[in-house]
Amino acid sequence: MCGIVGYTGPREAYPIIIKGLKRLEYRGYDSTGVALQNGKGVKVYKKKGKVAELEDAIVGKDLHAHVGIGHTRWATHGEPSDRNAHPHQSSSGKLAMIHNGIIENYAQLKSELINKGYQFRSDTDTEVLLNFIEEIKTNNNCSLEEAVRVALKRVVGAYVILLVDADDPDTIIAARKGSPLVIGVGKGEHFLGSDASPMLEYTKEVVYVNDYELAIVKPDELILKNLGNEKLTPYVQKLDIELAAIEKGGYEHFMLKEIFEQPQTIYDCLRGRLDAVAGTITMSGIQQYADQIVKANRIVMIACGTSWHAGLVAEYIFEELCRINVEVEYASEFRYRNPVISKGDVIIAISQSGETADTLVAIETAKAKGAIILGVVNVVGSSIARASHGGAYTHAGPEIGVASTKAFTAQLAVLTMMALKIAYIKGSVSHDRYMHLLNELQEIPEKVAWVLKHSDHIRTLAEKYKDARDFLYLGRGYNFPVALEGALKLKEISYIHAEGYPAAEMKHGPIALVDETLPVVFVATRDTYHEKVVSNMQEIKARKGQVISVITEGDDMSASLSNDIMIIPEADEIVAPMLSVVPLQLLAYYIGVAKEQDVDKPRNLAKSVTVE
Ligand code: M6R
Numbered sequence: 154m155c156g157i158v159g160y161t162g163p164r165e166a167y168p169i170i171i172k173g174l175k176r177l178e179y180r181g182y183d184s185t186g187v188a189l190q191n192g193k194g195v196k197v198y199k200k201k202g203k204v205a206e207l208e209d210a211i212v213g214k215d216l217h218a219h220v221g222i223g224h225t226r227w228a229t230h231g232e233p234s235d236r237n238a239h240p241h242q243s244s245s246g247k248l249a250m251i252h253n254g255i256i257e258n259y260a261q262l263k264s265e266l267i268n269k270g271y272q273f274r275s276d277t278d279t280e281v282l283l284n285f286i287e288e289i290k291t292n293n294n295c296s297l298e299e300a301v302r303v304a305l306k307r308v309v310g311a312y313v314i315l316l317v318d319a320d321d322p323d324t325i326i327a328a329r330k331g332s333p334l335v336i337g338v339g340k341g342e343h344f345l346g347s348d349a350s351p352m353l354e355y356t357k358e359v360v361y362v363n364d365y366e367l368a369i370v371k372p373d374e375l376i377l378k379n380l381g382n383e384k385l386t387p388y389v390q391k392l393d394i395e396l397a398a399i400e401k402g403g404y405e406h407f408m409l410k411e412i413f414e415q416p417q418t419i420y421d422c423l424r425g426r427l428d429a430v431a432g433t434i435t436m437s438g439i440q441q442y443a444d445q446i447v448k449a450n451r452i453v454m455i456a457c458g459t460s461w462h463a464g465l466v467a468e469y470i471f472e473e474l475c476r477i478n479v480e481v482e483y484a485s486e487f488r489y490r491n492p493v494i495s496k497g498d499v500i501i502a503i504s505q506s507g508e509t510a511d512t513l514v515a516i517e518t519a520k521a522k523g524a525i526i527l528g529v530v531n532v533v534g535s536s537i538a539r540a541s542h543g544g545a546y547t548h549a550g551p552e553i554g555v556a557s558t559k560a561f562t563a564q565l566a567v568l569t570m571m572a573l574k575i576a577y578i579k580g581s582v583s584h585d586r587y588m589h590l591l592n593e594l595q596e597i598p599e600k601v602a603w604v605l606k607h608s609d610h611i612r613t614l615a616e617k618y619k620d621a622r623d624f625l626y627l628g629r630g631y632n633f634p635v636a637l638e639g640a641l642k643l644k645e646i647s648y649i650h651a652e653g654y655p656a657a658e659m660k661h662g663p664i665a666l667v668d669e670t671l672p673v674v675f676v677a678t679r680d681t682y683h684e685k686v687v688s689n690m691q692e693i694k695a696r697k698g699q700v701i702s703v704i705t706e707g708d709d710m711s712a713s714l715s716n717d718i719m720i721i722p723e724a725d726e727i728v729a730p731m732l733s734v735v736p737l738q739l740l741a742y743y744i745g746v747a748k749e750q751d752v753d754k755p756r757n758l759a760k761s762v763t764v765e
Contacts, residue, residue: 154759155239155253156180156225157334158351159315159325162342162372166221169344173351174204174223176399179407179553180347181759182225183233188240188249189218192322195249199238219372220323222315222345224251227759230259231276241280243287244271247319248297250286252279253347254311254332255764262307282308286316297326298369302380305330305367311510311764315345327368332763333508333536334362336375338389343370347761348532349392350399350551357392361534390534398550406746407753408554408646412738413605418549418559419731420598422566429591434574438527438543442499445525447579449499451478453524455487455515456503457762459557459641463529463564464503465634466730470569473727474576484511485765487518494522502528502544503568505552505560506761507535514765516540529567531560545571555758556645558738561638562601562731569594569728593725597732600722604735607720611736614701614717615743621672624649625663625698626737627656628676629686635676635730639737646745646752656689667698674740675715676733679705680726690714703733
């Protein structure tokens, strides 16, 4: 979802901004633009389409500037078009602004401005806020910084805004509420971004701006204030990411690279935490809350999309091992439902990006009601990580492909460790089972590598099934959420309609869809429910559906009932989802590629959903 970049310093701003925007392309967008400030005024260039199209369109223009801001827009108010693209310019033409978020009371502000004679060139809420700021600046004859502060006190909604002013040639004013903003601190220069990727080759020193903070950014000065105009001390942190982590490294797509990284990312996630010999799990961000979790009335998992599926797997694991009641909530529903939260409730917020607006607001809601918030987050320093009392990072490294893959398996690894740790403290798991599961977890990276060795076979299946109109994904128990995740991956990447269902529930409706044209993907690995799933396979077979199944090595019975199989090695059912999801990720990827879709940036999707 919208990406923002800014630069002020001695270098040429345009190449830094364009490169930064390309790094943020993964977030999803439909138009792009830059505003360049060269001391003689602010020049704005913007266009519907990709960053490369903007570059082509402005070849030969005067792009010289040492200060600039750039934007990739994911349309909310107004269709994707040149005129709705950011940056927007104020009525006087002196101010230019980019914005990530939604101004909910824009209609009210717009009508006030129209009554004062303002006219608008776009359909966006951004242009309204910009002119509102300019109106305050002109009327009160105050600085831009002051006008922004006053304006933001009236704004309802979420935003990161970056502004440049023709009258203040080397300054960028930035402010944030609800959407991410990182400021990179260089020597005599500053970089701004929705995340750290645009600034990685220039600096590793960053400041994460918090909600209700405003930054006045000059080449050699960074002033941070709250909306009450009090100065704050910027907290400079060191980034622990290398440039290679955000590049494709020889793979055709980021998604494929990230699927293949999973043996390493799961290993990284377990490393330093799990010691299968000593029988210990060390999670410093959980330790402090272990007692409260053990005594919790219930655990509520809050998340969206793939992270929500990780929460569903964790529900089965926590209930089985810890004997604590678990509920899994869509953040978007939870936040508006006036949920009942009691003091002993523990919230686990799961998010790859750590910036998902619904999840962030949902945990703020629960926090206000006295719950303990534990974050399971991938992006270090992100908003959800900072809003949580404790938790654990997933350490999967930057995930650039819009379809979440390695973040999911890392989330499962973290959640499984958390459940085991709590179960052990609580005494709800036997010592033998605990030790067995530690060993099972430790073997997962190697077993994922084994599954990946069979990727060529899955590519062949993708060719065979790529023209199907619909897919049904079925699973029971721990594999039911895996079926949901497989279906989500396929629809995101290939645009084929796919539905995930509990295998038994299929008889209560979806079975009506089954005929010889419908591929039905069973996640049918050997577990407690295996015989039941085999019966469900037979029900599909009897109706001539095409059965494709993910099975455990050596399961001849399931193989004989399937038109095609994808194999995983033997594993305990608690850790098996980290394996059974991998063939489904590959199947979705190869079908997407076979259909010539843009698998890393599927249409309409955003990597980080920073609006509700
Ligand atoms: O960053 P988050 O984990 O909070 O994101 C949640 C969802 O937006 C995300 O999982 C989405 O469903 C992905 N596109 C799934 O592949």
